[in-house]
Amino acid sequence: MVYFDAYTDIGPRPAKHPAEQWSLAHLEAEMEHCAIGSALVAGTQTRLYDPHWANLEHARLLSGKPRLHAIWNAMPDVTDEFPSPEALLILMREHGVRAISLSPKTNGWDLHAPSSEPLIALLEREQILTYLPRCELADFASLRDFLKRWPRLLLIVPGTSWHEQRFLLPLLQTYRNLHITFDHLQIHYGIEDLVEKGLEDQLLYASYAPRMSMGAHRCYIDYADVSPEVKAKIAHGNLSRLLGGIEAQPPAPVPNDDLLMQTARRGEPLPCDLLDLHMHILHEGLHGGGGSYRMRHGGPAGVHRLLQRLGCKGGGFMSWNGTVCGDTRGGNACTKAALDALPDSYWGLGSFDPTHYTPGELRSAICELYADKRFIGMKPYHVHNVSYDHPSYAAWWEYGNERGYYALIHRTRADYSEVTTLAERYPNVNWVVAHCGSSYAAADGAIAAIRRFPNIYAEITMTPVWLGVIDYLAETCGSDRVLYGSDLPMRDPRQQLGWVVYSRLPLASKLRILGGNTRTLISPLRS
Secondary structure (H helix, E strand, O other), X not given: OOOEXXXXXXXXXXXXXXXXXXXXXHHHHHHHHHOOOEEEEEEHHHHHOOHHHHHHHHHHHHOOOOOEEEEEEEOOOOOOOOOOHHHHHHHHHHHOOOEEEEOHHHHOXXXXXXXXXXXXXXXXXXXXXXXXXXXXXXXXXXXXXXHHHXXXXXXXXXXXXXXXXXXXXXXXXXXXXEEEEOOOOOOOOHHHHHHHOOOHHHEEOOOOOOOEOHHHHHHHHHOOOOOHHHHHHHHHHHHHHHOOOOOOOOOOOOOOOOHHHHHHHOOOOOOOOXXXXXXXXXXXXXXXXXXXXXXXXXXXXXXXXXXXXXXXXXXXXXXXXXXXXXXXXXXXXXXXXXXXXXXXXXXXXXXXXXXXXXXXXXXXXXXXXXXXXXXXXXOOOHHHOOOOOOHHHHHHHHHHHHHOOEEEEOOOOOOOHHHHHHHHHOOOOEEEEOOOOOOHHHHXXXXXXXXXXXXXXXXXXXXXXXXXXXXXXXXXXXXXXXXXXXXXXXXXXXXXXXXXXXXXXXXXXXXXXXHHHHHHHHHHHHO
């Protein structure tokens, strides 16, 4: 499969963690590592500094690199800071630029003002591929108005998120000039669902590299249950068409290839002990969990079918209604029903909100749930509005401490203080901290806590799939303390899986993270 990345973004930026990747060299190395043939490349300084000056510098930086194609940032010329639309077109042709990005929020101009019309009219008339990142839009009503006004503009909106589906999907079906990427739009069964709706020509592979992992996002396509022809459209064909026929280059040989990467590129089940430590479940037949959460095929049958496609051998389920929605009694029943419907390679995590029980009721409910030996984990949640080290949780932690259970912790505080307090107070509980890959700062906190306590572990899952952060965690605190989880079906598991598969870690470390560490953690509880 040839891949043409529709959106990458290089350059220095404020408030960057020292370990975050950002440069052209980082981008090229990631393209080679993930077998990506070509990429469209935006530049941070075209938005953060003077756009006209920075556009020309950006073109010079990419000059002589046939795999890379510049995205320029444009703005109206009404304030005499930017070329007129006609002058811009001449410059674009001179430098071979075929794509423009609009940054009205960052650069402080009105997308809908009459003064913006000459620029946008040129982009529409000349059929220039135009980017309007989600972060530059006030809301989806603004996007709808823009699409109504410019029905022939070739528009890509990168950066939309999985929790915005109910706004986005109707627009895709109404305005066929709207195109999307899956960098943050990690919809459970997303590609399959959108292709089924007839939207295959509006879908593009994009990664936001080198900030995000290219391999994470290509896994979403490589494992998609659609025809090879549709995959090719999403991977490169749609973008080539939108660019007027610019073809993707074939990828360079992968220098540090391994069995997992090779298997993932073929979209075949991984040949390893893959265990997902962080999974939610809906009641069978549901496609959403309330609030802003649409989760296609989020019940046991749909989740299991997708996990089998990836080669997942099992994992830990917790409910959605018992965590996010606050109905822990109903949630535990939902989890139990899912375990009844699934193979015995899956296990359950119980949830209890101490504000909904008297102390006596809580102790009785704990004993009743864990009498079912398929439940071996504990899942509190921050919506309970009680710190985990509060005395009202003590009965649960004491019960787990006596039995050596593990707890999957979504922190209630910015720091790790409650986790370290619990790790010291209940040394026989293995405290798995969720979302430690959410940022490099979160990883730093996890590393410090893990170095202090042998019963603290880092689970990785999070939408941003930061490039290099899994390597950073594993190399700093040890690959035996890092665990794979996906948070499905809120997010699709494929990006989270590809994030690990395409890390730069040795194969042995990947195997530990993907399942070996979890197997060690749960084996004494499953015997």
